[in-house]
Amino acid sequence: MERPKRLPPDPRTEFAVVEPTIYANDEAFIASVNRELRKIPRGQRDILFFVHGYNNTTSDAVLRLAQFVEDSGFQGVPVLFDWASAANLTRYVYDLNSALIARPRLPEISAIMNRTNAEGYDIFAHSMGAFLTMEAMKDAVQTGRFNSANRLQTIILAAPDIDMDLFRSQLEQIDTKFDRFFVLLSEDDSALNISRRISGGVPRVGASNIDELAALGVIAIDLSKVSNSSSGSHSKFAGSPEVVQLIGKGLNNNSRFDRSQRATRLGEIIGGAPISIAFE
Template sequence: MKIKAILLSVSVLLSSCGHPTGVMTPVAVASSTAKTSHVDMLVATTRQPSGSPATLFSGERSPKPFITDISVSIPAKREPGTVQWPKRLPPDPRTDFAVTRVQQVQTIADGRAWFRRHVVAGHALVFVHGFNNTYEDSVFRLAQIVHDSGMRATPVLFTWPSRAQLTAYEYDKESTNYSRTSLEQTLRVLADDKDVREITVLAHSMGTWLAMEALRQMGIRNGHVTSKVKNVILASPDIDIQVFAKQFAEMGKPAPKFTIFVSQDDRALAVSSLITGRVARLGGIDPTSEPYRSRLEEAGITAIDLTKVNTNDRLNHGKFAESPEIVKLIGTRLINGQTLTDNNITLGDGVAAVVGGTVQTVGKVAGGAVAAPLQIAKKTAVTDPEDVKQTLDTDPQANPLGH
């Protein structure tokens, strides 16, 4: 009953985040609209077509995947870390994020031809969104991440069938399971492309479960994950820590380089923990404390603790994308496999990067270690459900587990 009470207390949020829906119809950008940036992406989805050019795809499941070439225009005047949704339709490219091109891709050969035209340093970034996302939510979020991070990589979005409703948590979770083979196939197609030298997987929230399941499935099938998947970045991973341990082990060796973003004040993961029987989530651990720090060292996983990072996200679940410093860290270092242990990192005081066995001060980032998931124990702080309920009752703008 307590779970139902919490979900009912946030039912007002089911109308999304207060922005217009149906923004996928392309708009023209006048040549006089100077300084507008564009992000071109390839979008693979297991969603059912909606039948409307305004939305393209729904939250229902499709028996076959679809691929779409999409371009998003980003206005010059905006705060880094934000998505400027239009206040009315159609979007105005001078002030809003706006879709400027939509083209269905019919064959794998056409997809490879698209990649050849858009290839950046032979590097593909595959982004997997989280729970409570529409198709357009995920498109605009990836465009924001790519633009703000300054990354040198070709963006590929994998969007799975989320109904974008708080009460559809179980449906969304099953949709990730439904989609894992399609994500694995997407990664295989990219790895088989001679124009792709390396792949980074960036997944958020419930999408981290999907990413781990696809990589585990690939590892079981081949004995290990394809060597072109160099880096896996899990942001606010909504995964049972013991299940993550098994997934990591079963994907085989050699494994990609893993980085996880965690935050002990992530209220969305606290709700998830409550829904799943008070099981600790990977994204809520304190990586500088035992048993995590010492027992995780052997796996070589880097954890970056964002607990003290402040953003406008009231539930502290989207810090990886909304903090300008963190999103730049992703774009300029992590997707290129660069070290975090030098003096050029300035994320701010109190941000802990657990990287290698001992805790040390590195620039303004504290360094330490995370690894050996098989030894992850039961210790993690979970926000009290009554505190979560109070937050949701008093803050109608909070969006748990969502964007």
């Protein structure tokens, strides 16, 4: 995405966020979401709840989500959860602390979305945003608020920047039995290799072994052989046309992947893409 080097932006060649609306209260936001949902046929009125990752400005996150929705053909309403990233490669620890500070806010936003007329919700979290999301879901389980409206359909963690041992513990505490819990990984993820060094050599979930992940009960999708990402190895979910279309098809398919049909349906979605999938 070409960003403007000076203002005003040129809409013919550059992307920018213009004329943002600030909602006076929760009710105004809910009414706006419901207006967008009414434009969508029944059976497709879903919310895609996106949590951005490390080293992202607010406008970067907004434009990345807009790009992903456009390219994937997602048919519902996207909602961005924005947290205070420093948007600086050298401030990893700052971002980690900011993610922890934002953790209590996720259940609050979830409660607001439960007041909309959405038929279902899909959670899509990237990088350090996946760490934030898993911690928030764990907290929600402990307070009895996790998926209280029973409308959560899909969880997708893309390149999650999470310690493998911590991830095992999080899954045990969430104890989710979703058939649609996906983890996108890539062993060539350069950002997670740096994160691993910062973390003292502890493996990160998003750059781990596909079979080890699948043994934890999630659907592991290995993107290591995908080499056409325009946004680098850490953001293949948005930079590779094959991966973007894969996720879009999965999100727009509202049917549950029961275990008897999962392999066939996932195979149909992947087609001939150089992508591997493993699950129990």
